[in-house]
Amino acid sequence: MEQFIEWIKQPWPWWVAGPLIGLTVPALLIVGNKSFGISSSLRHVCAACVPAGIPFFTYNWKKELWNMVFVLGILIGGFIATMFLANPDMIVVSEATQQDLAALGITDYSKLLPVEIFSWDNLLTGKGLLFFVIGGLLVGFGTRYAGGCTSGHAIMGISSLQWPSVVATIFFMVGGFLMTHVFLGPLMTLFGF
Amino acid sequence: MKVADKNKKITPLECEAPNMQEKGENLLKYLIIGVLFGIVFVKAEIISWFRIQEMFRLQSFFMYGVIGSAVVVGMISIQLIKMFNIKTLTGEKINIPKKEFRKGQIIGGFIFGLGWALTGACPGPLFAQIGSGFTVIIVTFLSAVAGTWLYGKFSDKLPN
Numbered sequence: 001m002e003q004f005i006e007w008i009k010q011p012w013p014w015w016v017a018g019p020l021i022g023l024t025v026p027a028l029l030i031v032g033n034k035s036f037g038i039s040s041s042l043r044h045v046c047a048a049c050v051p052a053g054i055p056f057f058t059y060n061w062k063k064e065l066w067n068m069v070f071v072l073g074i075l076i077g078g079f080i081a082t083m084f085l086a087n088p089d090m091i092v093v094s095e096a097t098q099q100d101l102a103a104l105g106i107t108d109y110s111k112l113l114p115v116e117i118f119s120w121d122n123l124l125t126g127k128g129l130l131f132f133v134i135g136g137l138l139v140g141f142g143t144r145y146a147g148g149c150t151s152g153h154a155i156m157g158i159s160s161l162q163w164p165s166v167v168a169t170i171f172f173m174v175g176g177f178l179m180t181h182v183f184l185g186p187l188m189t190l191f192g193f
Numbered sequence: 194m195k196v197a198d199k200n201k202k203i204t205p206l207e208c209e210a211p212n213m214q215e216k217g218e219n220l221l222k223y224l225i226i227g228v229l230f231g232i233v234f235v236k237a238e239i240i241s242w243f244r245i246q247e248m249f250r251l252q253s254f255f256m257y258g259v260i261g262s263a264v265v266v267g268m269i270s271i272q273l274i275k276m277f278n279i280k281t282l283t284g285e286k287i288n289i290p291k292k293e294f295r296k297g298q299i300i301g302g303f304i305f306g307l308g309w310a311l312t313g314a315c316p317g318p319l320f321a322q323i324g325s326g327f328t329v330i331i332v333t334f335l336s337a338v339a340g341t342w343l344y345g346k347f348s349d350k351l352p353n
Contacts, residue, residue, distance in 0.1 A: 008236070014258030017237030021259065022266025024230055026274060031222050032215065033281045033288055036267075038317040042341040056345035069220045071320045073227015078324025080228065081235035093243045096252040101243075112241040113313065113327055120329045131311055132329065136336025137343070138308025143316060144344040145301025145351065147292065150315040153302075154260055159267030160289045168298035173249075175306015180249035184310065 011087050025159055034066060037152030039143035041071045104185060105193045116193075126191035142175070234321040242313030249310050296352045301344075 028034040045068070047061035090109045093101075101107070106114045122128040143149040146168045148157060154172065157165020234240050239259060247253035273279070274287055281287060309315055312333055314322060319337065322330040344351075
């Protein structure tokens with residue numbers, strides 16, 4: 001048992017995590033005929049809290065409660081994994097990435113997210129504006145405009161052989177590559193790193 | 194079922210599946226699947242900003258392995274469901290809504306990609322990050338809700 005706990009505390013390899021994530025697709029279908037998707041939950045939050053008479057948010061969101069319960073579960077799962085199954089060691093990141101990030105002023109690998117960026121101290125600064133506010137807006141606006149995110153399009157959509165999801169996934173990657181290689185450095189300098 | 198088509202204009206994306214509203218203990222199963230999913234997210238460090246940076250810098254195979262193998266397993270599962278005509282637990286026929294192509298998948302997809310590389314998280318990991326104790330991500334989540342709301346507000350003025 002102790003060995004099992006030791007083993008489970010190690011970071012899981014991709015060939016364990018990927019298939020488990022893939023199994024969410026049939027699990028949701030079989031359990032309740034639900035299509036795997038996460039960004040819709042953001043829409044349901046809007047519909048439930050601030051519909052403001054906008055047609056896009058005027059629907060029976062209570063029928064989609066399952067989706068909000070599902071994402072609540074993800075939050076609780078994150079808590080359980082961190083409280084009881086956390087890896088005590090520093091995160092292992094590729095040498096090349098470490099070099100690139102050092103040039104941007106990111107050198108702390110003690111947590112899963114760099115504390116230089118993701119801390120409350122940065123909230124009311126340019127850093128917080130860039131990573132929390134602008135980043136969040138882009139994620140929320142973009143996923144809804146695209147009609148899905150990595151789960152709804154890249155995993156559920158491509159799994160069910162829908163070509164519009166392949167298009168969406170390609171453009172997720174194009175946006176990500178462009179941000180990482182072209183905009184990220186200048187933006188971080190501009191916003192106070 | 195044909196009556197439902199009339200409502201399609203108002204809600205083009207959701208609510209097409211024959212989803213009945215579920216309550217209480219029926220929702221528990223989704224909570225459990227979510228919990229397991231969240232544990233995988235954290236244990237495989239998929240919620241890490243560093244992993245997303247490695248991915249977009251092409252300096253690690255990890256995330257490509259995760260997403261690629263998830264797609265393969267999902268694809269095989271759906272083929273098996275179709276091949277053996279597997280029903281839901283309550284005996285319903287499994288229904289996968291068709292995704293129509295829209296310009297949004299290009300423009301919106303691109304915009305999401307920009308945000309993904311900044312936040313290091315797609316919507317799923319956002320929730321797991323908050324649960325992991327990175328409470329400041331609540332701000333990112335609220336911004337993402339605001340972004341979704343802005344899309345809803347202006348969707349009829351955007352190219353679609």
